[in-house]
Amino acid sequence: MRTIVKYILWFVGLVAAQTFVFDNLVLPGGFTIAFYTLFIFVLPFNTPNNLLMIVAFALGLTIDAFSDTYGLNASAALTLAAIRPRLFRWFEPAVGYNETQTPSLSQMGLNWCIKVYSIGILVFYSWYYVLGFMRISGLWFIGSKILYSSISTVALILLAQVLFRRKAKQNEL
Amino acid sequence: MQNVRSIFRYLRVFLIFVLLQGFALYLYFTSQLYPSIQFANSTKGISNSFVEAQHSYTKYFGLTEENRKLQKAYKTLLEKSPISFIRLDAKRATIEDTLFKQNYSYIAGEVLRSSTHKANNFITANIGKKHGVKRGMGVINHDGLIGYVYEVSEHYCLVKTLLSENINIDVSLPNGQFGLLKWLGSNPNAVNVTGIPNDTEVELGELITTRGTGGVFPRGIAVGHVAALNFAEGEANWDLSLKPVVNFGSVKYIYVVNHLHKAELDALEASVLE
Structure with a gap:
């Protein structure tokens, strides 16, 4: 029960952060930061695939309602949720995953996180931009947007976890 | 099994x-x-109250700049108003002018939110059906052309800006030659004009304005200055790139154009086309 409340608070917090802060950033080259994808990564290892997809879809749809993108975020978030189990299987450590762990920076380490997050976000943004811009822009332009957006998003979701981890440790003490 | x-x-x-x-x-x-x-957007429900709350904090940014622009626009209007003129011929009688009838009125609104980096960029504004805004009406500000109304709710509207696919607005050169405005999706500081034959003389820096057809925009609203001029591939047309006069990242106030004889115009055009 406590974990469910915790994840609901995460959900609301990430939607607020995305719509109030990251959607309003105007970055050079017009690339974007999909900070809310952090939620899809940090759901526990034992989350059923179906539930994962439904939650990701709901999250994307909420973001869409706030940013006038009509289903684009929902579609991309759903794709990310669908490849997450496969991604985790690819990078499974030799000893396997501990079911009590969560796929976060503090529990899985920087190396694992960079690999998994980068590929996941790259797939997310490829889907997002190809779908969003395919009718009006060239390949080179879409490619550069995918690349820059992915790099900045991965950097930010890792940074956010570093900040949160520190806070958690202080609370324990 | x-x-x-x-x-x-x-x-x-x-x-x-x-x-x-x-x-x-x-x-x-x-x-x-x-x-x-559309199922939900920033003109509706809880999403809208978020946008509204955000705007209540951000609306004070850049107020000085905005006031200066309004002052300038007012000054221009004041110079055109009758009180700024003196009568040269004292014998001439005052005649009520029946030659001119008002054709456009404007609904003023405040921008709650805008974007510039998406494939379709919208502005959410605090005027809606209640204020007389209807879908498809033109939108301008004191700098120039913004776009048109895409979706209306009771108190809010969503404006599709020039930075959107299929925006297709009729624009014309100072010499009257007209073309179609498009956005290629990449750069918020560049929109394109197609359909201008390449035997027309075009100069860099020339101001492109609206053509004023269809009763959506008045004629002569500034759109942008010609920034680049190329031959369109495989066509006898120019490929014009404009720098919009409006900075879409910092639009604060807008005016929705209300054509007072739009119904009449539409009925006439429909009767011919059928």
Whole structure:
């Protein structure tokens, strides 16, 4: 029960952060930061695939309602949720995953996180931009947007976890 | 048996993915075609109250700059008003002017939110049906052309800006030659004009304005200055690139154009086309 409340608070917090802060950033080259994808990564290892997809879809749809993108975020978030189990299987450590762990920076380490997050976000943004811009822009332009957006998003979701981890440790003490 | 069960499990996951993905793509693509079946956007419900709350904090940014622009616009208007003129011929009688009848009125609104980096960029404004805004009306500000109204709710409207696909607005050169405005999706500081024959003389820096057809925009609203001039591939046309006069990142106030004889104009055009 406590974990469910915790994840609901995460959900609301990430939607607020995305719509109030990251959607309003105007970055050079017009690339974007999909900070809310952090939620899809940090759901526990034992989350059923179906539930994962439904939650990701709901999250994307909420973001869409706030940013006038009509289903684009929902579609991309759903794709990310669908490849997450496969991604985790690819990078499974030799000893396997501990079911009590969560796929976060503090529990899985920087190396694992960079690999998994980068590929996941790259797939997310490829889907997002190809779908969003395919009718009006060239390949080179879409490619550069995918690349820059992915790099900045991965950097930010890792940074956010570093900040949160520190806070958690202080609370324990 | 084990195998069959695992196949079914995979099938179920796949089915849910296809269903949800289908729904998302349906929403995305239909919203581009028929704005009437949009499920939710920033003019409605809880999403709108978020936007409104955000605006209550951000509206004070850049107020000085905005006031200066308004002052300038007022000064221009004041210079045109009758009190700024003196009568040269004292014998001439005052005649009520029946030659001019007002054709456009404007509904002033405040911008709650805007974007510039998406494939379709919208402005949410605090005027809606209650203030007389209707779908398809033109939108300008004191600098120039912004776009048109895409969706209206009771108190709010969503404006599709020039930075959107299929924006297709009639624009014309100072010499009257007209073309079609498009956005190529890459740069918020560049919009394109197609359909101007390349035997027309075009100079860099020339101001392109609206053509004023269809009763959506008045004639002569500034759109942008010609920034680059190329030959369109395989056509006898120019490929013009404009720098818009409006900075879409910092639009604070807008005016929705209300053509007072729009119904009459539409009825006339429809009767000929049928």
